[in-house]
Amino acid sequence: MALFIQSANALVSRVSQWVGALPASISINATAYNSGTGVITTASDTTSVVSVGDFIGYSALGPFTLVIGVTSSAITVNDPDLVWSYATYPVAIQKLPTNSVLEIQNCIQMAELRMRVLELPALRTDPYSATNPITLTTDTNGMAPIPADMNWPIFFFQESQGSGYPASSAGYGPWIVYDRVGDREIIRRRMVDQLYVRPFGVPRVIRGSFSEVGPNYVFTPNPGAGVTIKAYYLRTFPFLFSPTGDLAYPIVQSNAVLSTFPEGYFYGSLWAYYDKNKNTAEAQKWITRFEDAYGLIEDQNFKDKWSGGDRHLTSEFQPRDYRYTFK
Numbered sequence: 001m002a003l004f005i006q007s008a009n010a011l012v013s014r015v016s017q018w019v020g021a022l023p024a025s026i027s028i029n030a031t032a033y034n035s036g037t038g039v040i041t042t043a044s045d046t047t048s049v050v051s052v053g054d055f056i057g058y059s060a061l062g063p064f065t066l067v068i069g070v071t072s073s074a075i076t077v078n079d080p081d082l083v084w085s086y087a088t089y090p091v092a093i094q095k096l097p098t099n100s101v102l103e104i105q106n107c108i109q110m111a112e113l114r115m116r117v118l119e120l121p122a123l124r125t126d127p128y129s130a131t132n133p134i135t136l137t138t139d140t141n142g143m144a145p146i147p148a149d150m151n152w153p154i155f156f157f158q159e160s161q162g163s164g165y166p167a168s169s170a171g172y173g174p175w176i177v178y179d180r181v182g183d184r185e186i187i188r189r190r191m192v193d194q195l196y197v198r199p200f201g202v203p204r205v206i207r208g209s210f211s212e213v214g215p216n217y218v219f220t221p222n223p224g225a226g227v228t229i230k231a232y233y234l235r236t237f238p239f240l241f242s243p244t245g246d247l248a249y250p251i252v253q254s255n256a257v258l259s260t261f262p263e264g265y266f267y268g269s270l271w272a273y274y275d276k277n278k279n280t281a282e283a284q285k286w287i288t289r290f291e292d293a294y295g296l297i298e299d300q301n302f303k304d305k306w307s308g309g310d311r312h313l314t315s316e317f318q319p320r321d322y323r324y325t326f327k
Contacts, residue, residue: 003063005262007081007253008240012055012096012104013063015269021100023060026050029090030058030075038068038077040084042093045072055096058087064096066241066251080253104269105241107276111268112239115257116151118264118294119234119301122256123151127230136217136229143216144229151234153180156210156217158229178210178219178229186211189220240265263293 005011016023026049032041040056050056050070056077057064063083069076075093077084125134136144136156156178181189189209210219223229237255238244244252258265267290274282 003061005258005266007063008108008251008258009055009065009078009081009083009253010063011108011240011258011262011265011269012066012101013057014266015104015107015273016055016064016096016100018270019100019104019273021097021104023057023064023094023096025092025094026056028093030084030087030093031090033084033087033089035079035082035085038079040075040077040093042073042075043090046070046075046093047072050075050093050095051098053102054098055101057083057094057096058091060094064094068250078249078251078253080249103276104273107272108240108265108269110272110276111265112257114268114272115261115264116236118257118261120257120260120297121301122260123235123237124154125231125233125235127157127232134231134233136231138219138223138225138227138229139216140225142222142224142227143213143218145216146212147231147233149235151236153210153231153233155232156219156229157232158208158223158227174206176206176208176221176223178208181209181211183211183213185209186213186218186220190218190222193220193222261294261297264290267293 003010003014003017005014026046028046028049029043030040031043033039034041047070050067052067052070054067055064056067056075063081065077065079065081065083067075068078126132127134134147136147138144158176158178186209206221208219208221210217212218219229235256237257238252240252240255240258242252244250267286271283271286271290274280274286
């Protein structure tokens with residue numbers, strides 16, 4: 001089975017190979033494996049040589065799996081890749097050095113801290129999802145709580161009427177797109193919000209504003225209570241090896257970043273490892289590879305934002321007399 005970086009286990013295994021953390025046999029055989037429970041039956045007691053948090057496998061060239069439980073007759077592993085399902089039993093159990101894998105896991109989290117602000121397509125929400133649309137709902141003050149998984153907002157828009165509009169205008173404009181402003185500016189605009197005329201039944205798109213004030217988003221014009229605002233933003237992502245609450249797979253083995261940007265995890269982990277071990281030349285080599293790899297994504301991302309679609313010389317909200325002239 002090829003060692004592709006498709007899980008946290010495979011990432012640790014690959015980094016271990018690269019930094020020379022070689023596995024060693026514990027001189028105990030695995031006799032059977034239950035893929036449903038992740039329990040490996042052992043020929044003898046392994047409690048003195050294997051601990052929770054270790055990584056075990058049966059091939060020095062293959063992926064190793066995280067140990068999440070040890071008894072006198074069995075070892076429980078977190079094995080989403082079904083590594084042990086491919087073994088021919090009985091097979092000798094090998095273990096990566098405990099100190100090395102603990103250091104590698106620490107370096108993976110250092111790489112994750114560096115990647116918290118990445119703008120990857122997989123981290124974007126889907127406000128148009130048919131099953132789970134990402135929306136905000138305003139309270140009695142016309143504010144909406146900032147989502148707990150938000151990294152930063154991209155675009156909010158309103159396609160429903162609030163409580164301040166007559167029932168007869170439901171399904172009609174105006175529709176509002178919200179542009180982000182500073183928190184001091186949004187408070188100033190909020191103070192004069194009641195002086196604005198509120199049209200209804202007009203098929204228009206109005207440009208509103210929003211910003212963060214405390215734990216909430218504040219909008220102008222005030223949408224009123226109980227309004228659904230579609231939210232397009234960049235999410236945070238769960239760290240690898242953090243708890244999931246799922247008894248079958250209690251440890252996070254993958255996330256949107258690992259699925260779509262595995263080279264970022266690999267390069268970033270090696271950068272943190274060599275930086276921690278005071279190897280400046282190797283650390284610089286890997287951080288350069290990380291920045292080059294993400295630079296391609298970032299460049300395409302910016303092109304999608306600012307170069308896609310039809311390009312107007314001026315905004316559609318300006319007078320049409322000046323749209324195609326430089327006078």
